[in-house]
Structure formats: structure tokens, C-alpha cells
Amino acid sequence: MTYLLALDQGTSSSRSIVFDATGRILAMAQREFRQIFPQPGWVEHDADEIWDSQLATAREALAKAGLQAQQIKALGITNQRETTVLWNRKTGQPVHHAIVWQDRRAEPICAELRAQGLSGLVREKTGLVIDAYFSGSKLKWLLDHVPGARAQAERGELAFGTVDSWLMWRLSEGRIHATDVSNASRTLLFNVRSNAWDEELLALLQIPRALLPEVHPSAHVYGQAAARHLGAEIAIGGVAGDQQSALFGQACFKAGMAKNTYGTGCFMLMHTGEQFQSSANGLISTSAAQASARPEFALEGSVFIGGAVVQWLRDGLHAFSNSQEVQGLAESVPDAGGVMFVPAFTGLGAPYWQPQARGAIVGLTRGSTMAHIARAALESIAFQSAALLQAMSSDAVAAGAAPVTELRVDGGACVNNLLMQFQADLLGIPVLRPRVIETTALGAAYLAGLSTGVFKNLGDLEQHWRAERVFHPTLSRERAQGLMADWERAVRQTVTV
Numbered sequence: 163m164t165y166l167l168a169l170d171q172g173t174s175s176s177r178s179i180v181f182d183a184t185g186r187i188l189a190m191a192q193r194e195f196r197q198i199f200p201q202p203g204w205v206e207h208d209a210d211e212i213w214d215s216q217l218a219t220a221r222e223a224l225a226k227a228g229l230q231a232q233q234i235k236a237l238g239i240t241n242q243r244e245t246t247v248l249w250n251r252k253t254g255q256p257v258h259h260a261i262v263w264q265d266r267r268a269e270p271i272c273a274e275l276r277a278q279g280l281s282g283l284v285r286e287k288t289g290l291v292i293d294a295y296f297s298g299s300k301l302k303w304l305l306d307h308v309p310g311a312r313a314q315a316e317r318g319e320l321a322f323g324t325v326d327s328w329l330m331w332r333l334s335e336g337r338i339h340a341t342d343v344s345n346a347s348r349t350l351l352f353n354v355r356s357n358a359w360d361e362e363l364l365a366l367l368q369i370p371r372a373l374l375p376e377v378h379p380s381a382h383v384y385g386q387a388a389a390r391h392l393g394a395e396i397a398i399g400g401v402a403g404d405q406q407s408a409l410f411g412q413a414c415f416k417a418g419m420a421k422n423t424y425g426t427g428c429f430m431l432m433h434t435g436e437q438f439q440s441s442a443n444g445l446i447s448t449s450a451a452q453a454s455a456r457p458e459f460a461l462e463g464s465v466f467i468g469g470a471v472v473q474w475l476r477d478g479l480h481a482f483s484n485s486q487e488v489q490g491l492a493e494s495v496p497d498a499g500g501v502m503f504v505p506a507f508t509g510l511g512a513p514y515w516q517p518q519a520r521g522a523i524v525g526l527t528r529g530s531t532m533a534h535i536a537r538a539a540l541e542s543i544a545f546q547s548a549a550l551l552q553a554m555s556s557d558a559v560a561a562g563a564a565p566v567t568e569l570r571v572d573g574g575a576c577v578n579n580l581l582m583q584f585q586a587d588l589l590g591i592p593v594l595r596p597r598v599i600e601t602t603a604l605g606a607a608y609l610a611g612l613s614t615g616v617f618k619n620l621g622d623l624e625q626h627w628r629a630e631r632v633f634h635p636t637l638s639r640e641r642a643q644g645l646m647a648d649w650e651r652a653v654r655q656t657v658t659v
């Protein structure tokens with residue numbers, strides 16, 4: 163039997179999963195690590211803790227599966243994206259904590275670039291908006307603020323990487339300094355059309371070329387993890403940012419295929435094939451995980467508060483003590499009774515882009531209960547996701563393609579049947595939940611299996627994808643459109659700060 167190991171380095175925890183060659187899970191291990199909040203709006207991770215927790219889970223997963231490293235054909239890495247690590251090439255030590263994707267400190271750098279009228283150029287080359295979310299601005303901040311860093315960088319003494327690069331560096335004991343196209347496409351420094359670092363963007367952000375990792379396709383043998391870490395050398399055969407990895411793990415390989423991950427936030431991606439497509443509806447364009455050197459693209463939109471609204475009901479309102487109870491509570495009423503909940507706790511993401519908006523619960527009456535609020539909270543996850551899918555379908559149609567015909571789902575909150583049914587009702591297309599909902603890790607395992615011959619081609623992988631349950635729309639389109647109009651009205655009722 164052939165086995166693959168996926169290292170899934172997420173924002174709040176590191177996980178490792180052992181899969182067999184049919185994509186079945188054999189064992190899984192997970193560890194949380196520290197979130198560091200030095201100032202309001204700043205979020206850091208200790209890169210050593212990322213490495214330690216990731217390595218510990220890899221060892222634990224192998225032990226739980228009862229396997230030796232020699233039995234693993236290859237490992238794949240998937241990671242929280244944009245989080246920026248800067249380290250010393252000689253000592254292998256980070257020069258600063260990693261700056262996490264959620265961190266807003268680089269906003270003034272971005273504001274200056276926007277003021278110089280560079281948004282069009284950046285969008286054209288990278289598919290992105292100039293925002294502190296992306297790594298390039300975080301890297302510039304580090305070079306400007308860590309004493310001596312810029313001079314060291316110019317002398318070639320430092321290395322920059324997203325979390326995938328950092329893990330590969332450590333796994334290979336400094337022999338590999340590389341990343342894949344999907345991670346590179348989140349830096350603001352990478353030209354997604356030519357699949358290469360872009361000299362003009364590097365100059366604009368004052369980033370020395372010597373800092374940068376080599377870029378390869380996502381399915382590629384990057385090198386070997388050193389024997390001392392896992393007991394034997396293991397080939398590192400695949401790398402992708404977590405959202406692109408989930409798109410791959412969902413076998414969304416063709417233009418128009420889309421997935422939505424319902425985690426703390428929601429990330430929706432639609433494959434757009436080999437065609438770079440920019441959005442007229444507030445989405446960003448990004449490189450998809452690539453099985454070969456051929457560029458492939460996706461449109462992406464994110465919802466900041468998805469499953470987190472359930473956490474807020476639990477911890478903020480004490481509506482229940484366990485997240486799974488939300489479904490029972492919401493189902494105890496036939497509908498939300500006219501209550502609309504817009505969880506704009508940290509502003510609204512795509513397609514609204516209203517960073518100053520704050521949350522609102524509207525439509526309350528004397529008859530409203532916690533059950534109505536819980537139902538409205540769940541529905542808000544579906545409303546926000548439906549707005550993203552509408553934007554994607556409009557972009558697809560504008561590019562002469564068909565609208566999205568089905569949505570594949572994953573992430574912790576996709577277990578909620580009420581939410582999935584409401585999602586299908588709003589969208590008017592089937593919502594498909596796969597048997598393996600660990601699609602992020604599965605994508606990395608698939609990539610590693612492709613580069614090492616475990617799988618022949620994408621067709622091989624498509625055959626492994628199986629729906630566990632399909633949610634068919636039951637509402638009339640007229641009613642669904644009415645609900646979407648109610649939602650949009652509620653969005654307009656949010657206050658801004």
C-alpha cells in the first residue's frame with residue numbers, strides 16, 4: 163500500500179494527516195500554538211512554534227497510523243497563506259516573529275502605494291488589490307523596522323518565505339529555499355501571468371531579489387525532508403496555499419468549478435482555467451495550485467466572519483455551550499421570523515469591501531427569541547457566501563463562460579445540514595459535501611502523489627472525489643431573490659465606524 167503525508171499548517175493550529183492512495187484518512191494529529199497580539203490590529207506567530215508544532219503532529223500522525231517514514235511515498239505541505247517569515251540563512255533563526263495574514267500594520271505602506279496610483283498596475287500583474295493582507299507589504303515593514311535587516315538582506319544573508327518555505331527550509335535543514343506558485347501569488351511581488359517574480363514590483367516595494375525563494379509548480383519534487391526529523395528521508399512532493407489546496411482537493415480542476423470552505427471565515431474559489439481573469443465584482447484573481455508549469459488561475463472571495471458567528475453566539479451571548487447545538491436551536495423555529503443578522507464584526511469582505519462596517523441584528527419584534535437569532539446567524543453565513551457566488555457567476559458570464567452550476571463545500575461548519583440546505587436554497591444550485599471534508603490536506607497529498615507517480619493524472623484524482631450528501635435547492639427562485647434583497651437591505655443598515 164502507498165501512503166502520503168499532508169502537513170496542514172493553519173492559522174490557529176498545525177495538523178498532519180496520513181492518507182492512503184485512495185484519499186482515505188488513516189490518522190490525524192493536531193496542535194494549537196500561540197497567537198501573539200502585540201498591539202491592536204497586529205497578529206504574530208513565533209515561527210519556531212509553528213515548526214515545532216508541525217513536526218510534532220507529523221510524528222504523532224505517523225505513530226497513530228502505525229507507519230514508518232519509509233512507508234510514506236511523499237509529503238505535501240499546505241499552509242496559512244500570506245503570513246511572512248524572515249530568517250537568517252546561516253543560523254536558520256527568524257529575525258522577528260512571523261507577521262500573520264490578519265495583521266494590519268503594513269496599511270500605511272499600502273496607502274502610500276495606492277496614493278501613487280499603482281492599483282491598476284498591481285492588479286494587472288498580480289490579480290490582487292494593494293492591501294496589508296498580502297506578504298510584500300509585511301516584508302517591507304520588516305526590512306524597514308528590524309534593525310540591520312535591510313543591510314543584511316542586501317548582502318544576501320536573509321531569506322524570506324511564506325510558511326511553506328519556512329517549513330521546507332527547516333525540513334531540509336536549509337537545503338531548500340522555495341515556494342509554489344499559489345503561495346507566491348499572494349505576495350504582491352509575483353507576476354501571475356509570467357509565473358515569475360516581478361522586478362518592477364520588487365523595486366516599488368524595495369525588496370532585494372536575494373531574499374526570495376525559487377518558485378515551482380505546486381506538484382513538484384522540491385527535495386527531501388532530512389531523515390532526522392521523521393525517521394527517514396521523505397520526498398517533499400507538493401506545496402500549495404491552503405485555499406488553493408482545498409480547491410485541488412475538491413477536484414475543481416476546470417474553469418467554472420467552485421468550492422467554499424466554511425471555517426472561522428469562508429473562502430470561496432472558482433477555477434478559471436488557463437485564462438487570467440480579473441473581476442468586475444470585487445473579487446481577487448490568484449494562481450490556482452498547478453500540477454505543471456502551465457499557469458492556472460482562480461477567482462477568490464472571502465467572508466471574514468463565517469463559523470465565527472457561531473462562536474460568538476456561544477461565547478458572547480452564551481446561547482449554548484457547544485457549537486453543534488446551534489443547529490437544534492435554529493431548527494426549533496421554522497424560519498428566522500424576519501430577523502436578519504449581519505456579522506460585520508470586523509468589517510465586510512468581498513464583494514462589499516466595507517472595512518468600517520460593524521455588525522447589526524435587524525427586524526426584531528417582541529416575538530423574537532434566541533432561536534430566531536441563531537437561525538439568522540447561520541443564515542448570515544449562507545447570505546455572505548451567496549453574494550460571493552453571485553459575483554463569481556457574473557464574472558464568469560462576463561468572460562463568456564457559463565455561471566457556476568454546483569458548489570463543493572468543506573470546512574468545520576459544513577457539517578451543519580441546516581446551513582447547507584439554506585445555502586442551496588439561496589443559490590439555486592446543488593451544494594455538494596464530499597466524503598472527505600479534510601480537502602485542504604487532501605489537496606496537498608494529491609499534489610505530492612502526482613509528482614511522485616502515485617497518481618497518473620488529474621483524471622485519476624477526479625475519480626476519487628465522492629459526494630457524501632447533495633443538498634438540492636427547494637425554494638423558488640423568486641423567494642430566494644426576495645431573501646437576497648432582504649439581506650442586501652440589512653447590509654445597508656449596518657453602521658460604520
Ligand SMILES: Nc1ncnc2c1ncn2[C@@H]1O[C@H](COP(=O)(O)OP(=O)(O)O)[C@@H](O)[C@H]1O
Nearest residue numbers: 425426427469470472473485486573574575578
Ligand atoms: N455544527 C456547526 N454548525 C455551524 N458552525 C460550526 C459547527 N461546528 C463548528 N462550527 C464552526 O466552524 C468553525 C471551525 O471550522 P474549522 O474549519 O475548524 O475552522 P478554521 O480552519 O478556520 O480554524 C468555527 O468557527 C465553529 O464555530
Ligand SMILES: O=P(O)(O)OC[C@H](O)CO
Nearest residue numbers: 172173242243263404405
Ligand atoms: O489558516 P486558515 O484556514 O484560516 O486560512 C488562512 C488563509 O490562507 C488566509 O489567506
